[in-house]
Amino acid sequence: MRVEQAKHPLIAHKLTYLRDKRTDSPTFRRLAEELVTLLAYEATREVRVEPFEIETPVGPTTGIKLSSPKPLVVPILRAGLGMLEGMVRLLPSAEVGFLGMQRDEETFEAITYANRLPDDLSGRQCYVLDPMLATGGTLAMAIRYLVDRGADDITAVTLLCAPEGIKALEDSLADIHVPVTLVTGAIDDHLNDDGYIVPGLGDAGDRLYGVV
Numbered sequence: 001m002r003v004e005q006a007k008h009p010l011i012a013h014k015l016t017y018l019r020d021k022r023t024d025s026p027t028f029r030r031l032a033e034e035l036v037t038l039l040a041y042e043a044t045r046e047v048r049v050e051p052f053e054i055e056t057p058v059g060p061t062t063g064i065k066l067s068s069p070k071p072l073v074v075p076i077l078r079a080g081l082g083m084l085e086g087m088v089r090l091l092p093s094a095e096v097g098f099l100g101m102q103r104d105e106e107t108f109e110a111i112t113y114a115n116r117l118p119d120d121l122s123g124r125q126c127y128v129l130d131p132m133l134a135t136g137g138t139l140a141m142a143i144r145y146l147v148d149r150g151a152d153d154i155t156a157v158t159l160l161c162a163p164e165g166i167k168a169l170e171d172s173l174a175d176i177h178v179p180v181t182l183v184t185g186a187i188d189d190h191l192n193d194d195g196y197i198v199p200g201l202g203d204a205g206d207r208l209y210g211v212v
């Protein structure tokens with residue numbers, strides 16, 4: 001798994017306000033969206049393109065366009081939904097599939113409660129969105145779903161990661177032979193005993209949408 005930590009002062013600046021416990025939900029949602037647009041630039045560096053002939057007012061030229069099939073963007077509900085608009089702003093022609101997943105807060109095991117993905121992902125490039133990679137269990141399960149359906153290139157986009165979770169994700173994907181890239185805004189210090197990223201930002205889903 002290739003890990004890319006996006007380094008840019010604007011990313012660090014926006015992450016600081018996102019982490020701040022005084023930041024309210026509307027501001028948190030706006031910052032998450034802005035951050036994803038910055039991370040999406042890094043995450044789509046290897047997006048597949050093909051040559052495209054056009055005529056400018058002055059003459060013919062060869063440009064590029066996104067290849068078919070178009071990339072699939074997969075936000076992991078709930079918190080990943082807060083990253084969707086920022087991502088599709090950069091990739092407006094992408095298709096969107098959904099995975100609803102929730103971590104059991106005692107065992108840290110992820111369960112899937114919703115799955116709306118195309119059955120056949122053969123030859124598809126997929127972008128999985130989830131702001132938090134803590135133990136890594138949720139992303140590991142999501143990536144496996146996509147690979148099982150034929151996806152052949154996966155990029156996970158996160159805002160924050162715990163180093164323990166990156167290691168666990170790498171280990172759990174050891175038998176997967178499609179390229180997996182992780183693009184993140186920050187790699188934090190550690191995971192605490194409650195499975196929270198430290199310093200982190202708390203519960204991303206709750207901060208985006210409230211406590212349910």
Ligand SMILES: O=P(O)(O)OC[C@H]1O[C@H](OP(=O)(O)OP(=O)(O)O)[C@H](O)[C@@H]1O
Nearest residue numbers: 078079102103133134135136137138205
């Ligand atoms: O790496 P892990 O240890 O698996 O934890 C990360 C997961 O936890 C959070 O979701 P949560 O289960 O809180 O669901 P929510 O988005 O509905 O709040 C987060 O958005 C990730 O999906």
Ligand SMILES: O=c1cc[nH]c(=O)[nH]1
Nearest residue numbers: 134196197202203204
């Ligand atoms: O720190 C964490 C860990 C898991 N899920 C979150 O939303 N935050």
Ligand SMILES: [Mg+2]
Nearest residue numbers: 203204205206
């Ligand atoms: Mg949550």
